[in-house]
Amino acid sequence: MLDYLVRRLLVMIPTLIAVSVITFIIIQLPPGDYLSTLIAEMESQGENVDVAKIAALREQYGLDRPLWQQYLVWAVGMLRGDFGYSFQYQLPVADVVGDRLMLTIVLNFGTILFIYLVSFPIAIYSATHQYSWGDYGLTLIGFIGLATPNFLLALILLYFTNLWFGTSIGGLMDPSYIDQPWTWGKILSVLEHLWVPVVVIGTSGTAAMIRRLRANLLDELQKQYVVTARAKGLPPMRALLKYPLRMSLNPFIADIGNMLPQVVSGSAVVAMVLSLPTTGPMLITALQSQDMYLAGSFLMFLAVLTVFGMLLSDLALAWLDPRIRLGAGTGR
Amino acid sequence: MTTHRYERGAIVGDYARGGLGFVITAGPVLFVPMVSWLTVMFAGFALLFGVYVVRTWMRAATEIEVDEAGIAARGPLGKAIPWNDLEAIExxxxxxxxxxxxxxxxxRLRGGGAALAIESSLDGFEAVAERAAAAAARNQLALSQVTQENLKALGLLGGARASGGTASARDDRLGLE
Incomplete structure (x- = not known):
């Protein structure tokens, strides 16, 4: 396993470097920079542009340097915890992001937990009770979950939570707690508001996961070793949990890597509909206004999540199922 | 008795991997003032690569001896497992x-109070695996499904029975003895 970990880490390091270079190139691709956009905006509003001041700002922010120097300053700065300066907010990126990053992590961790907790038992029930009324009913709910647009579900849930529980519309906490220090009251308010976006974002993921796990478990349950185990009188639960379930978990685990960035980026639209103080809406405005360091930091955050998610899922898969695949050979 | 060593190419490759990883992860710890959690993470990775280099050195200095009686690793942390004492194979x-x-x-072999891990970069790995599979069959060891499938892939489906299986499964052996 040490060999595997070392080789996997050695794949991950150049990947992260390449991703940071590509991210930097992407945020530099649109013509001009933030100051060019600012000048165009000021001119369109008929304001005078002080050329000397703009040149001074360009020098101050390092925008007059060659691209590779700008990249190195940004990349090394991230290692130091300095993610650059947000031109739009006139603040360091770390200060602009503030609690948003943590709230995003809490929201997305809650969503992933929701997806697993709901899809796991439903998929097992559906597979072990194939073509029963319960299976059909849960499959129907799954398809509805897949087919319902997230923003629509968000609006419906917002309306009913306000009607039934009196929860304030939008946001991840009661307005009275915004920009206040963290207290138990604020945490409880976040928890009270959290379940709506978690359900909204998690519904489609849950439905997809149920379909996949059900299909995989059905495949495993029809294999000869399961039939043999049952014929030999192994208790049904043990015959289910010992190998078939474990084998059908592979796609579950393999999905961890993909799920993290999908959930984060997929939550951006929902975050705008629900007015959530997460990173999604901020990323969109940062990209629109060419706030390069803010946008770049968000994109790197997504990339790091993807790469680490993939690492975790690959390690778990290697530990759980170190089987050779027929047709693949040993390389050394 | 046959003697096996790890292939030179594989050892050189492992040194290169371990060294490169150590330089990439230890370098920033030494020369770039990072935030504390990143420093800890990079230092952890550097330690991992360091352990890997040490293990590669130990592997390069190790010879695996196999005979009718058992298997032994000669070198740093040498150990031996008589085939009759073999308790587990993975x-x-x-x-x-x-x-x-x-x-x-x-x-990975375990038995007689010792454990031995051998990688496929060992010269003659399949011959060693064949001996181990035969010993597992003789000792009627329970093999996990993963081990069985990997033995099958090597063309060494041993007669050892599967987990929860019966001794009659020994008849499944394919040309090992």
Whole structure:
């Protein structure tokens, strides 16, 4: 396993470097920079542009340097915890992001937990009770979950939570707690508001996961070793949990890597509909206004999540199922 | 008795991997003032690569001896397992590629109070695995499904019975004895 970990880490390091270079190139691709956009905006509003001041700002922010120097300053700065300066907010990126990053992590961790907790038992029930009324009913709910647009579900849930529980519309906490220090009251308010976006974002993921796990478990349950185990009188639960379930978990685990960035980026639209103080809406405005360091930091955050998610899922898969695949050979 | 050593190419490759990883992860710790959690993470990775280099050195200095009586590792932390005392065998396959091509195998043997891990970069690995599988069959060891499938892939489906199986499964052996 040490060999595997070392080789996997050695794949991950150049990947992260390449991703940071590509991210930097992407945020530099649109013509001009933030100051060019600012000048165009000021001119369109008929304001005078002080050329000397703009040149001074360009020098101050390092925008007059060659691209590779700008990249190195940004990349090394991230290692130091300095993610650059947000031109739009006139603040360091770390200060602009503030609690948003943590709230995003809490929201997305809650969503992933929701997806697993709901899809796991439903998929097992559906597979072990194939073509029963319960299976059909849960499959129907799954398809509805897949087919319902997230923003629509968000609006419906917002309306009913306000009607039934009196929860304030939008946001991840009661307005009275915004920009206040963290207290138990604020945490409880976040928890009270959290379940709506978690359900909204998690519904489609849950439905997809149920379909996949059900299909995989059905495949495993029809294999000869399961039939043999049952014929030999192994208790049904043990015959289910010992190998078939474990084998059908592979796609579950393999999905961890993909799920993290999908959930984060997929939550951006929902975050705008629900007015959530997460990173999604901020990323969109940062990209629109060419706030390069803010946008770049968000994109790197997504990339790091993807790469680490993939690492975790690959390690778990290697530990759980170190089987050779027929047709693949040993390389050394 | 046959003697096996790890292939020179594989050892050089492992040194290169460990050294490169150590330089990439220890370098920033030494020369770039980072935030504390990143420093801890990079230092952890550097330690991991350091351990890997030390293990590669130990592997390069190790010879595996196999005979009718058992298997022994001669070198640093040498140990021996008589075939009659073999209690467990595990054969695992790892690959970093998504299509699982170009991977490597690791065989772990346990018995007589000792444990031995051998990788497929060992010269004559299949012959060693064949001996181990035969010993597992003789000792009627329960093999995990993973080990059985990997033995099958090597063409060494041993007569050892599967977990929860019966001794009659020994008849399944394919040309090992």
């Amino acid at each position: 054969l695992r396959y790892f690959a970093t590629r998504r299509d699982k091509e170009g991977g490597w195998m690791q065989m």
